[in-house]
Amino acid sequence: MKKLPLKVPNFIVLTFTPILALLFVPWYGFTVGFDGFELAVFAFYMVATGLAITAGYHRLWSHRAYEAHWSVRLWHAVWGACAMQNSILHWCADHRQHHRFVDDNDRDPYSAPRGFWHSHMGWIIRKQNIYTDDFANVKDLQRDPIVIWQNKYYIPLTVATNVGVPLALGWWHGALWGTLLLAGLLRLVLNHHFTFFINSLAHMWGRQTYTDINTARDNGLIAILTYGEGYHNYHHLFQWDYRNGVRWWQFDPTKWVIRLCAWLGLATQLRRPPAHQIEKARVSMQLKRALAHLEHAPEPDAWRTRLEEAHRQFLVALDEFSRFRQELVLAKEKLQQQLDRDRQEMKKRYAELRTELARRRQAWRQLLAELSGLELARA
Ligand SMILES: [Zn+2]
Ligand SMILES: [Zn+2]
Incomplete structure (x- = not known):
């Protein structure tokens, strides 16, 4: 297959952020060291961006597995922009296309049969023939003013949350670089690849517990890294369930957070088969x-x-x-x-x-x- 041209901004971000993280995080750690404040901001950033993708982008907007109060939507929209995985509209358009045409190399944007590299990140750094930028499959989301606002101000939101806030916190804390390196850079790289594992590894490695009509797998290890999204075989069969791990012993913190929101009156109509x-x-x-x-x-x-x-x-x-x-x-x-x-x-x-x-x-x-x-x- 002829190689399609590079998407240069995506290529730069996805190539240089891991290199910079690998170089500077250990170097800074050994020479200056990270303190409790920097680690706490890092932990907050990990959880906020991770859940914005799983509870927000994925289960709320892509699959409409529940309804959420505007404050919850705004929160996930802001921290979802921080995750730098594109705006809600783009992400959900691709994801709905993935579910609809799963494993179809010509129509699934991150079709796993095209190989680990393509489904992991190759599909992001090269232009694709699969076109979802007309947002035809996310018309319902275009009625949400928060989704439209996030799409419009995606770049400023991304810069503010990835660079502005960590720098401001670092400056306030008295050490400028530690917070930026951990909460900005390292968190971004980890969050990217943990999410990408769902499209790559969770379509290759694990059990086909509920169906074998597609390549999706249930994998408890990936669930630990992805706030419960590793139960991907179940998810592909019952995609509008607000849960991915349905057994009581399965690790699905995204489901617990959605339940907590429901208990607080901030989420309603939690769907399950x-x-x-x-x-x-x-x-x-x-x-x-x-x-x-x-x-x-x-x-x-x-x-x-x-x-x-x-x-x-x-x-x-x-x-x-x-x-x-x-x-x-x-x-x-x-x-x-x-x-x-x-x-x-x-x-x-x-x-x-x-x-x-x-x-x-x-x-x-x-x-x-x-x-x-x-x-x-x-x-
Ligand atoms: Zn999938
Ligand atoms: Zn899904």
């Missing part, structure tokens, strides 16, 4: 893998029959159970509504009876008063 759909996908892949290993079994045909029959019965039970659970939920809701209506009616009747009683009591007292008035007059 019914549990039985997830289990069905997982069990079907287990059957596929078991059948593929049958040639090593002593009686493959007998085993095949047993496996297929047990799998069929399992799915029947799963369907029946989930249907009944759905019915139970509906019945509970109906009962609750009936109960609410009955309670309402009884409250109304109680109020009516009490008014009537008060009226009768008043009338009785009036009558007695009238009688005693008569008796007084006669005496």
Whole structure:
């Protein structure tokens, strides 16, 4: 395939920032050293930019997995610009294209079958034939004024958060370069490559737990580096789930942060598929893998029959159970509504009876008063 021309600004950023980080961070560390303040700013920058990409760019804007208050959107828009992975509009247009045409070398912008280098960063530093700059697949996002604002002021936001704020903090702290090197430079390089791993490594290395119709893999190690995005096989099958790690033991801090926002009233409409759909996908892949290993079994045909029959019965039970659970939920809701209506009616009747009683009591007292008035007059 003929090589396409370089995108020079991207090439410069993605080539020189790692070289500068490799040279200057250890050099400064050994000669001057980093203190607690510089490490704390670095940690904050890592988490803020990392979550802006995962909870903001990815799950909120690309997949609309939940709705977020404007303050959350503004926060992710600012720190997302700091991550220097392009504006929300560009990022989401590419990402939606990736999901729609995953592994299609002519239409997936970071198609993994084109190799590690291309899916990791090659697609960013060379011009591509795959065109998403018309934003045709992100029309919904263009209604969000924060998204439009971030697209318009992307460069100033990037410079301010990557250089301006670290320099200002460093100056205030009394050592100009340490904060810039850690929070500006090293953080930028780490955040870039951790994110890129999702497009490269998470399409090559790991388990196909839920589907094998694409190259996406579940990888717990990548999940640690990417705030939970390593469960990429699950994500490609249930892309609008606000979670990527769905098992209780899976490390998915992005999901916890979204839940925390929901608890604070800053996120609503958290979307997730019914549990039985997830289990069905997982069990079907287990059957596929078991059948593929049958040639090593002593009686493959007998085993095949047993496996297929047990799998069929399992799915029947799963369907029946989930249907009944759905019915139970509906019945509970109906009962609750009936109960609410009955309670309402009884409250109304109680109020009516009490008014009537008060009226009768008043009338009785009036009558007695009238009688005693008569008796007084006669005496
Ligand atoms: Zn992917
Ligand atoms: Zn995605």
